[in-house]
Amino acid sequence: MRPEPGQVLHFSEDPTIERFVPHVAPTSALREPYVWAVGHERCPDYWFPRACPRAMAWAGPRTTEEDMTRIIGSGCGERVHAIEYGWLKALMDVRLYAYRLPADVFEPIGDPPSALVAKVPVSPLGPPEPVSDLFELHEEAGIQLRVLANLWPFWKEVTASTLEFSGIRLRNARR
Template sequence: MLHFSEDPTITRFVPHVAPTSVRAEPYVWAVGTDRCPDHWFPRECPRALAWRGPTTTDADAARIIGSGCGERVHAVEYGWLQAMRDVRLYAYRLPAEHFAPVGEPPHAVVARVPVEPLGPPEPVDDLFELHEAAGIQLRVLDRLWPFWNEVTASSLEFSGIRLRNARR
């Protein structure tokens, strides 16, 4: 399990209720390796993520992702480009036995007890290079909302993170 943070000094993760959470129970949040790309951004950066799933139509994939452009696209706003260049992001490895899936379908894992990292955090490399190496398109848009509306009305699978910070 992994937790991404801009803070390289965390020695213990304590369950808490995030200010924006719709869940009342305190958790320590983490992700499996399959959801790591969702977090290759500064923490507060709004992003719209879309990918081909088992029920995605070829027409939706071609229209939104692009024909021959891979299986996944991430979109951010121009105002976040410098933060993506400058951020120092760290990945903490956490013991899997404390975590259980959350969400339908599951999009993260949570622990209900304090968790100590398995070792020091690892610096995350250049975020643009990570996207390129993973074959994920990274789009830069003036505003996320038109793209988000297209994605959520399509047959693509999607996730929106920190959208409250997107330009209206």
């Protein structure tokens, strides 16, 4: 599930949203209200239940072959996502929807940019689309999906490496 040209996506478990209104996310350090979305490259970060903690790593321009082999694996693609066993059933059962939104009202946020934001209300371009099997999406995108007892050892390895990385909802991971 990726956006078409001129679009960005917002993933949600709520299929009833008719209009996205800027708001301050409760977990955000930013105090300005935004509507959040993602472009083509960051969509896989959201192929999960909303509250699911996930650690993600991928090859970047400064990634060493040693880190690729050690963390991702030789011949295993260039990206890996990891969740905990406690979230496996939720990943299998979640009903996730993608909202297609007009890209022209969004601007990148973060350094480097990891998301797109709009400062004005945004109406979807059509009804929400059910997102298909999340395991299948990962497979089709060539992304490894690992299930671990605990994310923190993996996260520690990833953040100390030369790989690019992102962690979402890590506050929900086991301690």
